[in-house]
Amino acid sequence: MRRSGWFWLTIGGLYFLLPLAATAEFSLKEGDSYSLGPYREIFNDPQFRDTFFLSLKLAIATIVVALLLFIPTVYWVHLRLPRLRPVVQFISALPFVVPPIVLIVGILYVYNYQWVPSKYLGSPYYLVPGYVVLAFPFMFFALDNAFRAIDVHTLTEASQSLGAGWTRTLWRVILPNISAGAIAGAFLTFALVMGEFTMASLALFNTFPTYINYIGQTKANPAAALTILSFGITWLALLGILMVGRRPGRGAVQVGGAR
Amino acid sequence: MAYLELQHLHKEFGEFTAIQEIDVALEPGEFLSLLGPSGCGKTTALRIVAGFERPTSGRIVVEGKDLTHVASNHRDMGMVFQAYSLFPNMNAQDNVEFGLRIRKKPPGERKRKVAELIELVGLSAAAKRYPHQLSGGMQQRVALARALAIEPRVLLLDEPLSALDALVRVQLREEIRRLQTQLGITTLYVTHDQEEALSISDRVAVLTQGRIEQIGVPADIYNEPNTPFVAEFIGTMNRLEATVTDDGEVDFQGTRLRVDNARGHRSGERVLVLVRPETLAVEPSGNGSGLGGKVVAHIFLGATTRLKVDAAGQELSADIPSTRAAALPVGARVSATFPAESARVLGLEEKPASPATAPADH
Numbered sequence: 324m325r326r327s328g329w330f331w332l333t334i335g336g337l338y339f340l341l342p343l344a345a346t347a348e349f350s351l352k353e354g355d356s357y358s359l360g361p362y363r364e365i366f367n368d369p370q371f372r373d374t375f376f377l378s379l380k381l382a383i384a385t386i387v388v389a390l391l392l393f394i395p396t397v398y399w400v401h402l403r404l405p406r407l408r409p410v411v412q413f414i415s416a417l418p419f420v421v422p423p424i425v426l427i428v429g430i431l432y433v434y435n436y437q438w439v440p441s442k443y444l445g446s447p448y449y450l451v452p453g454y455v456v457l458a459f460p461f462m463f464f465a466l467d468n469a470f471r472a473i474d475v476h477t478l479t480e481a482s483q484s485l486g487a488g489w490t491r492t493l494w495r496v497i498l499p500n501i502s503a504g505a506i507a508g509a510f511l512t513f514a515l516v517m518g519e520f521t522m523a524s525l526a527l528f529n530t531f532p533t534y535i536n537y538i539g540q541t542k543a544n545p546a547a548a549l550t551i552l553s554f555g556i557t558w559l560a561l562l563g564i565l566m567v568g569r570r571p572g573r574g575a576v577q578v579g580g581a582r
Numbered sequence: 583m584a585y586l587e588l589q590h591l592h593k594e595f596g597e598f599t600a601i602q603e604i605d606v607a608l609e610p611g612e613f614l615s616l617l618g619p620s621g622c623g624k625t626t627a628l629r630i631v632a633g634f635e636r637p638t639s640g641r642i643v644v645e646g647k648d649l650t651h652v653a654s655n656h657r658d659m660g661m662v663f664q665a666y667s668l669f670p671n672m673n674a675q676d677n678v679e680f681g682l683r684i685r686k687k688p689p690g691e692r693k694r695k696v697a698e699l700i701e702l703v704g705l706s707a708a709a710k711r712y713p714h715q716l717s718g719g720m721q722q723r724v725a726l727a728r729a730l731a732i733e734p735r736v737l738l739l740d741e742p743l744s745a746l747d748a749l750v751r752v753q754l755r756e757e758i759r760r761l762q763t764q765l766g767i768t769t770l771y772v773t774h775d776q777e778e779a780l781s782i783s784d785r786v787a788v789l790t791q792g793r794i795e796q797i798g799v800p801a802d803i804y805n806e807p808n809t810p811f812v813a814e815f816i817g818t819m820n821r822l823e824a825t826v827t828d829d830g831e832v833d834f835q836g837t838r839l840r841v842d843n844a845r846g847h848r849s850g851e852r853v854l855v856l857v858r859p860e861t862l863a864v865e866p867s868g869n870g871s872g873l874g875g876k877v878v879a880h881i882f883l884g885a886t887t888r889l890k891v892d893a894a895g896q897e898l899s900a901d902i903p904s905t906r907a908a909a910l911p912v913g914a915r916v917s918a919t920f921p922a923e924s925a926r927v928l929g930l931e932e933k934p935a936s937p938a939t940a941p942a943d944h
Contacts, residue, residue: 477667480634481725483654484661485681485732495680499671 343554350547361544365552370534377447378531382516385454386509389462392455394505397466398497401475408467415463418456423521426453431526447528454516461511469504473497507564514560518553583646585610585768586631586736591640593626593792600626601792604640611766613759615779618789619815624772625740627789631770632738633657644735660729664741666721668713674724675700675709681732699727702761719750726758730765737762737769743778755782776816780804788812810928813856820862820898822855823930830922835894837873840922847929856926862900864889864916866909872919873898877912891918 353360365371400408418426430453478500482492498505520532535553539546584607591604601623608614616624629635631642633654641650649657668677675696682692700709703723713721722742729737739758743751759782762769773779779786780800787797788811796808807813813821824832824839826847832839832855839855847853867874875893887907891898898918902910910916 473670474665474667477663477665478669480632480654481661481663481667481669481728482680483634484632484657484659484738485728486655486658486684487680488653488655491684496669496671500669 343551346547346550350544350551352544361548362552364542364545365538365548370529371549374529374531374534377529378517381447381450381454381530382513384448384451385458385516386512388451389455389458389512390505390509393459393462393466393508394498394501395493397463397470398475398493401470402479412463412467415460418460423453423457423519424525426456427522427525430522447530450522450526450528450530453522454512454519457519457522458508458512458515461515462508465504465508465511466501467504469501469507473500503567506567510560510563510567514557517556517560584608584643585612585645586770587641587643588627588631589641589643591627591630591642592638593623593630593635594638599792601630601789603793604789606787606794606797608768608770610768613762613769613771613782613784615771615773615783615786616789617773617776617779617786617815620774622789623792624774624789628738628740628770628772631736632659632661658732658735659738660732660734660736661738662722662725662729662740662742664744666713666718666745667725668716668721668728670713673710673712674705674716674720677713677724678728678731680728685732695731699731700724702730703727703757717750718746719754722746722754723757726761730761730767734767737767739769739771741773744773744775751778758782780816788815790815807856807926808928810854813854813926813928818859818899820857820859822857822896824853824855826851826853832927834873835896839873839920841925841927842923843925843927847927852930854928854930856928857898857920857924859888859899859901860886861920861924862898862918863920864891864900864902864910864918867915867917872917874915874917877910877914877916880907880912882907889916891916893918 350361351357351359396411400411434449475497478496479492482496487495518532519530520536523530524533524536531553535546535549538549586608588604588606592602593600604623604627606614616627618624626635630637633642633649633652637650641648643649668674669680672680678696678699679692682695687695697706697709700706703726705720705723705727708716708720713724716724725742742758743754746754755778771779771783780803783800785797786800786803788795788803790811796803796812798806803812804816807816807819810821813819822832822834822839824834826844826849827833827838828849830840830842830845832841832844832853834855841855844853844855864877865872873891873893875891875898877889878892878897879890881888881890882904883901885904886901887904889900889902889907889910891900900918
């Protein structure tokens with residue numbers, strides 16, 4: 324690499340790493356000395372555990388719903404409605420354009436209708452449909468890439484000519500060959516839900532991100548510790564995507580963007 | 583009794599008519615090829631038999647049973663595709679086993695059957711390999727074994743060799759034929775390669791624009807094309823537009839040629855005289871008989887050399903033994919003759935109706 328290349332790389336690296344390093348340093352401070360005190364404080368806070376596990380449950384629920392919804396959809400679009408693909412692609416990008424605040428206001432409005440059971444309104448799972456919408460672009464691009472890497476038509480027809488129906492074709496033939504994309508989409512969705520603040524806050528639920536916000540406004544050093552923890556979660560999710568993509572015998576996964 | 587019947591098949595995609603009035607019956611164990619250029623409807627016909635497309639009208643009948651409205655996964659038809667179709671997540675033997683698992687065969691029987699078929703296609707050493715570790719030819723062998731594993735009623739092959747190298751293609755087509763004969767399985771084969779179709783089929787149906795132009799045994803298709811299209815499509819053919827003069831003679835640009843087949847045509851009729859390059863004899867000029875012309879090119883084909891001869895603006899192809907080619911260099915004046923009984927004659931004024939084509943629709 325040329326020298327100017329290294330220069331810009333260093334600038335870029337500093338831009339990302341410096342705040343992170345500063346946050347890490349600050350998270351280990353207690354008064355004038357260094358200790359793991361702030362981390363201990365976070366882990367001992369029952370609210371941390373409650374909000375963390377709530378967000379975890381919401382993330383899993385969102386992933387399940389999103390996969391059940393989007394795998395058959397993307398499969399069908401590739402198999403039977405290839406001309407609709409650009410339309411679906413456009414729709415899938417809408418959550419990037421429509422701010423979550425608009426989304427949650429809309430959802431709250433929808434939930435005002437009589438037919439929504441009131442039991443459901445008090446439950447935090449209330450947030451899942453909104454999260455599924457937010458996850459749509461990530462899931463769609465991950466799945467779309469996976470489906471484009473296989474010959475959907477031929478595999479489907481081969482499976483059917485051998486006697487398999489739709490369910491078995493999807494389960495035994497299609498799913499194993501797009502699993503890398505599905506897992507990538509799941510990790511992205513996981514990272515998304517673990518960090519989604521606007522919707523949870525406006526709907527008045529205490530999830531992990533709203534807890535981070537609360538700590539951030541009340542305790543300085545533990546807030547830094549929490550930031551580092553939440554960073555770690557996102558990194559693990561991204562690492563998971565990389566690992567899946569490198570599993571031998573499978574096509575590499577690309578998340579987002581055109582091939 | 584016919585085993586597989588395609589009865590009056592008709593298929594339209596919107597405005598476009600993909601196939602019309604396809605009517606074929608296969609005997610048990612017969613190998614029939616659907617041959618034609620791309621877009622002639624041969625693949626559509628095969629896909630209708632497989633159940634991937636519904637015909638606009640017409641029926642698919644197997645052993646007297648109407649399968650037209652039976653879903654593809656209940657038809658028991660083995661299919662080999664043009665594109666590589668092995669399941670990438672399964673190794674070769676799991677691919678072959680797939681159909682047997684779907685049919686809930688006991689594990690012992692599955693194992694035995696899979697081993698037997700993998701052996702049959704000569705891939706015992708590669709049974710545990712995944713599709714991406716197999717060559718194109720090997721993948722198609724596995725696909726063939728997979729299709730045969732379910733003991734299908736009919737074997738359908740959709741240009742299974744078109745993605746392979748020339749050498750593998752010839753090898754594999756002979757093997758497909760060997761297996762098909764050995765198992766006695768009724769087979770419908772789609773190809774655009776006339777050599778392939780002629781070399782392995784019991785009968786060949788030549789298709790163009792969605793209809794069957796001619797159907798018959800390979801030798802008849804080659805030697806006695808019924809229509810100009812078939813003559814053109816199968817092998818190389820010299821086409822001479824001539825006028826019938828006397829009994830058994832035609833006039834081609836002032837040259838009188840003896841053609842036995844011209845007898846059925848009335849004097850003065852415009853006809854197409856079809857001459858195979860291998861029946862055309864080329865001699866250095868001098869005796870004045872036959873078609874006079876000039877050698878314009880040599881194409882070396884190994885045992886034979888194809889001479890291109892310009893005869894008064896008409897290009898002729900003649901295959902002669904390569905040993906004689908040196909005596910007829912490019913630029914030499916030559917005369918070309920053919921045995922009177924070897925040429926086909928087709929009337930030009932009225933399109934001859936082949937027996938398989940229904941003239942009524944238009």
